[in-house]
Amino acid sequence: MEASKVIHAIYNDDDVLMNAVKQVKAAKYHIDEVYTPFPVHGLDKAMGLAPTRLAICAFMYGCVGLTVATLMMNFIMIEDWPQDIGGKPSFSYLENMPAFVPIMFELTVFFAAHLMVITFYLRSKMWPFKNAENPDPRTTDDHFLMEISVTGNQNELESLLGQTGAVEINIVDKAH
Structure with missing residues (x-):
């Protein structure tokens, strides 16, 4: 050394x-x-x-969250098990999109926030149990x-x- x-x-x-x-x-x-x-x-x-380029990462992670939310809701609520909830039609994602906006927003924020924390720790080399x-x-x-x-x-x-x-x-x- x-x-x-x-x-x-x-x-x-x-x-x-x-x-x-x-x-x-x-x-x-x-x-x-x-x-x-x-x-x-x-x-x-x-x-x-x-x-820092972390803001670019945050945007990309948010896009991943929005994509996951859209694909998940389309599969669950339209393709796999369509249900009549409150008289809303269940044969089209676009017709149901206003009801899906809160979920899309929440998953966008969830993915951006959690993946940003992981990225920050990895970029800063702050592994679990690492000595200060x-x-x-x-x-x-x-x-x-x-x-x-x-x-x-x-x-x-x-x-x-x-x-x-x-x-x-x-x-x-x-x-x-």
């Missing part, structure tokens, strides 16, 4: 962290990860992360941590992070 050094710069305010990320990126350093106790609006853009990768437990409470790989001048990077308002700077050996 190969070990490399990373710097953990800890901040106690999200606005200070946001300015620090902008300064570190302006100085041409690559930020490996930022750990925060809550979502910080605009942090992904400041870090230069690519926009959080480097400092304070980041789940009230601190923010910026992790940067040490590739060049360590003293220069530490000095920059100190100027950005870091309350604590640690050098850590990180195993790959």
Whole structure:
């Protein structure tokens, strides 16, 4: 296993962290990860992360749910076991569609929501029973941590992070 050094710069305010990320990126350093106790609006853009494509997945999953609902209701209510419920004709899906709209909506939302959660967990590599990768437990409470790989001048990077308002700077050996 190969070990490399990373710097953990800890901040106690999200606005200070946001300015620090902008300064570190302006100085041409690559930020490996930022750990925060809550979502910080605009942090992904400041870090230069690519926009997420999860919304596209949500749309596709919703289309799958709508298709499953339509095929299921057509098979169950029209082909397999047609019933006269409330005087509605049971020989055509299109004539019954107004009664089927709530089911189509619910299955669209159901498929989109559940498959999105599964996709998010798989994409984030958050398997069941996986150990947490959080480097400092304070980041789940009230601190923010910026992790940067040490590739060049360590003293220069530490000095920059100190100027950005870091309350604590640690050098850590990180195993790959």
